[in-house]
Amino acid sequence: MSDPYAAVWRAALPYLRARKNDVHVPLSYGYAEELLARHPSADRDVVLLGILLHDVGWAIVDQEAILREGFGPGMMESDVRIAHEKEGARLAREILERLGYPADTVEHVVAIVDGHDTRRHAISPEDELVKDADKLWRFTVTGVCVSSEWFGMTPDVYVEERLVGEVLGQLFTPAAIEIAQRELAATRRLLRLDVLSADIYERIYAAAEPYWATRDNDVHVPEAYALCRTLLRWFPEADEAVVLPAILLHDVGYLEVPEDEQRVGLHDLEVARRHEIAGARIAGEILRGLGYDEERTRRIQEIVDGHDTRPEPLSLEETVVREADRLWRFTENGIRFGTAWRFPSDAETIAFFESKLDEWMLTEPGKRLAREALARSKAALLVAEGVD
Numbered sequence: 001m002s003d004p005y006a007a008v009w010r011a012a013l014p015y016l017r018a019r020k021n022d023v024h025v026p027l028s029y030g031y032a033e034e035l036l037a038r039h040p041s042a043d044r045d046v047v048l049l050g051i052l053l054h055d056v057g058w059a060i061v062d063q064e065a066i067l068r069e070g071f072g073p074g075m076m077e078s079d080v081r082i083a084h085e086k087e088g089a090r091l092a093r094e095i096l097e098r099l100g101y102p103a104d105t106v107e108h109v110v111a112i113v114d115g116h117d118t119r120r121h122a123i124s125p126e127d128e129l130v131k132d133a134d135k136l137w138r139f140t141v142t143g144v145c146v147s148s149e150w151f152g153m154t155p156d157v158y159v160e161e162r163l164v165g166e167v168l169g170q171l172f173t174p175a176a177i178e179i180a181q182r183e184l185a186a187t188r189r190l191l192r193l194d195v196l197s198a199d200i201y202e203r204i205y206a207a208a209e210p211y212w213a214t215r216d217n218d219v220h221v222p223e224a225y226a227l228c229r230t231l232l233r234w235f236p237e238a239d240e241a242v243v244l245p246a247i248l249l250h251d252v253g254y255l256e257v258p259e260d261e262q263r264v265g266l267h268d269l270e271v272a273r274r275h276e277i278a279g280a281r282i283a284g285e286i287l288r289g290l291g292y293d294e295e296r297t298r299r300i301q302e303i304v305d306g307h308d309t310r311p312e313p314l315s316l317e318e319t320v321v322r323e324a325d326r327l328w329r330f331t332e333n334g335i336r337f338g339t340a341w342r343f344p345s346d347a348e349t350i351a352f353f354e355s356k357l358d359e360w361m362l363t364e365p366g367k368r369l370a371r372e373a374l375a376r377s378k379a380a381l382l383v384a385e386g387v388d
């Protein structure tokens, strides 16, 4: 049987060579057919012509701009994205009118194409099926391969964060959710995501990293994180799923504190509070973005919002986070940065930190690890400085 839309495919072809649409559109078209089989009352012409033509506008917009502005934060609102919808609607009308499709079919298809990405709601049952088919190809190996490249993510992170965390929840019809889950299972199996997958802390780490750009946090936080893992051995009852994200996220708020105020950070309560409050908000955004457990997310936010200033007593998890944060000060890099921030020499930093050790460290294992770290720092730094 010949393809009833062969003429439309031919007319669309020159416009499908952008942005892998000559892969995306045929695959999505297949899902539109599968969805139609489950929704026999939907208008077949509208759904199939809608999916076939929905992305033709990408061929008209600036190719460079697609990669520059079309992906990443705010992608749905970007100008190029709106432009591809407007151009697509114009081209769809042109093609369908030229091929003699009835006016009401043309109007319905054009209305679906116009705003198909930026309009979150569906205007008709046909629009629901087009929107669902547009997304379903992403759950295939091909979709993961192409889209993870666009987003600069590894396949496993793309699958968990984008597909499971976002796209799955945006599907309209139960049929589409079923298909998505079927494809997801196959993709996970074929790409061996059970083994080729970052653990959740690596994903939180990657999401938090851009926020470590100020105040030596790109050194402080990864090292405090490692210390935190060590400390946890002495506190097996502490909930690691609260402690580890909390230490990774505890200082993300510094990015919102002006550079000149950061220097007084530890000694000025108001500045300290500012990085805690901003940090708790950002931590919540990051964790919810990753689909992290809600109850733990709230506890982590509470720890971040007070990690420097909350008076004791502290919960066990908060104690471990604070110990790791402070323990870092006694390490070689902690001393170096302490000197850079406040003291004229490493010897003076060491003398000051030594005098504060028992006050700052809250637990016996913490005190012991701090003493050991300080001894190592002394050996490394004071020998280098020529002091004994």
Ligand SMILES: [Fe+2]
Pocket (backbone or CB within 6 Å): 054, 055, 084, 116, 117
């Ligand atoms: Fe699109």
Ligand SMILES: [Fe+2]
Pocket (backbone or CB within 6 Å): 024, 054, 055, 134
């Ligand atoms: Fe699309």
Ligand SMILES: [Fe+2]
Pocket (backbone or CB within 6 Å): 250, 251, 275, 307, 308
């Ligand atoms: Fe802090």
Ligand SMILES: [Fe+2]
Pocket (backbone or CB within 6 Å): 220, 250, 251, 325
């Ligand atoms: Fe810190």
